[in-house]
Amino acid sequence: MDLASLATGTGSRILLVVIDGLGGLADREHGTELEEAATPNLNRLASEGVTGLLEPVGPGITPGSGPGHLALFGYDPLEFVLGRGALSAAGLDVELHPGDVAARGNLCTLDADGTVVDRRAGRISDDEARRVVARLSEAVKGVEFHHEKGHRLLVVFRGEGLDPRIGDTDPQTTGVPPLEPRPLDPAAAPTAELVAAKLAEVHHALVGEPAANGLLLRGFDTHRELPPFGDRTGLRAAADAVYPMYRGIARLLGFEVLGPPVDLTDQVRLLEKHREDADYFFVHVKDADAAGEDGDRAAKIAAIERVDEAIPDLLAALQPGVIAVTGDHATPSQMAAHSWHPVPVVVHGPRCGRDDTDRFGERWCRAGGLGIRPSVQLLPILMANAGHLAKYGA
Amino acid sequence: MDLASLATGTGSRILLVVIDGLGGLADREHGTELEEAATPNLNRLASEGVTGLLEPVGPGITPGSGPGHLALFGYDPLEFVLGRGALSAAGLDVELHPGDVAARGNLCTLDADGTVVDRRAGRISDDEARRVVARLSEAVKGVEFHHEKGHRLLVVFRGEGLDPRIGDTDPQTTGVPPLEPRPLDPAAAPTAELVAAKLAEVHHALVGEPAANGLLLRGFDTHRELPPFGDRTGLRAAADAVYPMYRGIARLLGFEVLGPPVDLTDQVRLLEKHREDADYFFVHVKDADAAGEDGDRAAKIAAIERVDEAIPDLLAALQPGVIAVTGDHATPSQMAAHSWHPVPVVVHGPRCGRDDTDRFGERWCRAGGLGIRPSVQLLPILMANAGHLAKYGA
Numbered sequence: 199m200d201l202a203s204l205a206t207g208t209g210s211r212i213l214l215v216v217i218d219g220l221g222g223l224a225d226r227e228h229g230t231e232l233e234e235a236a237t238p239n240l241n242r243l244a245s246e247g248v249t250g251l252l253e254p255v256g257p258g259i260t261p262g263s264g265p266g267h268l269a270l271f272g273y274d275p276l277e278f279v280l281g282r283g284a285l286s287a288a289g290l291d292v293e294l295h296p297g298d299v300a301a302r303g304n305l306c307t308l309d310a311d312g313t314v315v316d317r318r319a320g321r322i323s324d325d326e327a328r329r330v331v332a333r334l335s336e337a338v339k340g341v342e343f344h345h346e347k348g349h350r351l352l353v354v355f356r357g358e359g360l361d362p363r364i365g366d367t368d369p370q371t372t373g374v375p376p377l378e379p380r381p382l383d384p385a386a387a388p389t390a391e392l393v394a395a396k397l398a399e400v401h402h403a404l405v406g407e408p409a410a411n412g413l414l415l416r417g418f419d420t421h422r423e424l425p426p427f428g429d430r431t432g433l434r435a436a437a438d439a440v441y442p443m444y445r446g447i448a449r450l451l452g453f454e455v456l457g458p459p460v461d462l463t464d465q466v467r468l469l470e471k472h473r474e475d476a477d478y479f480f481v482h483v484k485d486a487d488a489a490g491e492d493g494d495r496a497a498k499i500a501a502i503e504r505v506d507e508a509i510p511d512l513l514a515a516l517q518p519g520v521i522a523v524t525g526d527h528a529t530p531s532q533m534a535a536h537s538w539h540p541v542p543v544v545v546h547g548p549r550c551g552r553d554d555t556d557r558f559g560e561r562w563c564r565a566g567g568l569g570i571r572p573s574v575q576l577l578p579i580l581m582a583n584a585g586h587l588a589k590y591g592a
Numbered sequence: 593m594d595l596a597s598l599a600t601g602t603g604s605r606i607l608l609v610v611i612d613g614l615g616g617l618a619d620r621e622h623g624t625e626l627e628e629a630a631t632p633n634l635n636r637l638a639s640e641g642v643t644g645l646l647e648p649v650g651p652g653i654t655p656g657s658g659p660g661h662l663a664l665f666g667y668d669p670l671e672f673v674l675g676r677g678a679l680s681a682a683g684l685d686v687e688l689h690p691g692d693v694a695a696r697g698n699l700c701t702l703d704a705d706g707t708v709v710d711r712r713a714g715r716i717s718d719d720e721a722r723r724v725v726a727r728l729s730e731a732v733k734g735v736e737f738h739h740e741k742g743h744r745l746l747v748v749f750r751g752e753g754l755d756p757r758i759g760d761t762d763p764q765t766t767g768v769p770p771l772e773p774r775p776l777d778p779a780a781a782p783t784a785e786l787v788a789a790k791l792a793e794v795h796h797a798l799v800g801e802p803a804a805n806g807l808l809l810r811g812f813d814t815h816r817e818l819p820p821f822g823d824r825t826g827l828r829a830a831a832d833a834v835y836p837m838y839r840g841i842a843r844l845l846g847f848e849v850l851g852p853p854v855d856l857t858d859q860v861r862l863l864e865k866h867r868e869d870a871d872y873f874f875v876h877v878k879d880a881d882a883a884g885e886d887g888d889r890a891a892k893i894a895a896i897e898r899v900d901e902a903i904p905d906l907l908a909a910l911q912p913g914v915i916a917v918t919g920d921h922a923t924p925s926q927m928a929a930h931s932w933h934p935v936p937v938v939v940h941g942p943r944c945g946r947d948d949t950d951r952f953g954e955r956w957c958r959a960g961g962l963g964i965r966p967s968v969q970l971l972p973i974l975m976a977n978a979g980h981l982a983k984y985g986a
Contacts, residue, residue, distance in 0.1 A: 223945050224945050259598070260984060302986065
């Protein structure tokens, strides 16, 4: 569906609040984190609005952050593909050119045998990580290291004709050594050799570091072009996100990227300041996902409750015609990882209709007016509710 | 979605129990057969797992057995097409070559006017049918007759350039004569003439038979190639089915075909014996469909209850990580035929989540956590639940 061809050019403001990793997993002992969180403001939206469940990529498919967000922005994530390297680069305002290759780097802790014992270098502080990244930039030439946040950095191999078809070196588990950078296509063999040589220099340079003595790479990618969100929808979009990667994906799609804000309070302030500057506002909040990935159920519940508390402020700041709250994927704390489980969504606005659901949570949203549907269907529903879509056909 | 590209190569065993024709039709007097059956074991799975409804081919579309099973195995039945002749041939280990044409044959009873009075020749015994098939093989040359089960046989026309686009001669009802084999494309006219000539010989040869004095043909088809299940999923699959046609479709997809077993008890034994030999086990049970086609409501309920009783044994034999129970289509006894009605499904495993449904049956599954969805979506959900799918995208 070509939404831009139906764009009215009028309509009210849309606020999309993405609680990263919102979805959970109910088991014998517990409901999902959202079901057990105290969320009076989200419950009010659910009670007055319509609810449902979203499947970001497809049934059974566990989405990465890229596909999860592309889907919410109306891009079919099976059609549009983004590597994490390209996302991180965009988030850091590091421009990639055709021929360059970028990857997400995670500082990690290796033991004496070279086995990964902590994939996040003990949740290293930003200050410490910046010091380590400076040390790498000094010691290893021909590669760019850009600190992102915590243990995360962006690693860029600049070159002519480098090939991003390289397998991750991040083994995604502990107790094993990092993987070798493996070419996924014969044409990528020279790039894989270059990456292996540079990683050897990296590990040499980090000898003696107490926590961050290793580097894992994943999501090798190169420059990508995506059709701008504005061309596809007729909407001016703005992104209000603390984490670089989410600003990055928004920038790749041509959103105006606000701030950067430092926290949720700052995000509220930015919304108020830029209220008139866009039609579609994307607010991203990371903490629930981080807590889920840590397997910390209580922290995930608390993170959800903090977003709930901010809902009145977000609404007052932006005064949107339509608000939707959902997640980009599930991150059940029992799994300490992203998962394929459907994610609850609530849509609230004067024309959203009503269902019998009056609490925001998976088991209640399941019976909601939106049903279970692909995340990519959310955008046109929001546009319609906000009056941005004209009639199709005579 | 290319599931094989996400295959983890690890994960627990999956058990798919297909109760053929499981779905039913609730009316003013009755719930569906499943709703009225006593199914304590299936109810326990529903209570602990998640439930939903599956549409095998599409809304309003009544599936044959081929499309119903292809969908459950993750093959879009509108993209992948299999005639019954090709299925039966595969089930009997009869190899078809390009240029051959095969059809399902049903021995039937004709009255003196040549009108069909029983489409199943009085549910003829296997022994009797084998005698009739031997008589046909003796009398009619240039055609192969392979007995399948009961009144069913496989009829193969060997040749150069035969064309399978021939209409069924089975009128699908009684009180009318068999249809003429009609070419569905002008290019199939010579094949249609050959079929008509051979059917005349068949009916001549069967003069004097008390029950099986006619032969109805349907599902003309030729050799087909389907992409192997293992290539599409990374899973080793095994089929545990009494009826040849279901072993046949599994063999066409590259499943290991166990046995053949003679009954459900034997199927349990095979599961235990081959527990380590595959990742994905397909158990097929026919009786509910046969009873539904006979319009025998009580027999269909009893057939469902027999599967319910076997559930603990199936689980003990295989010890799967994930079990799903569903049907390939509905066969409401009020209709004495396949139908388009959605089919209940239950998925049970440690990460399946939970819904509020605690009985297995259409009216309760409708509110379940899986929603109403195409049958083709079941496979990735099972793979995800069993840990066979990695994350998609960074």
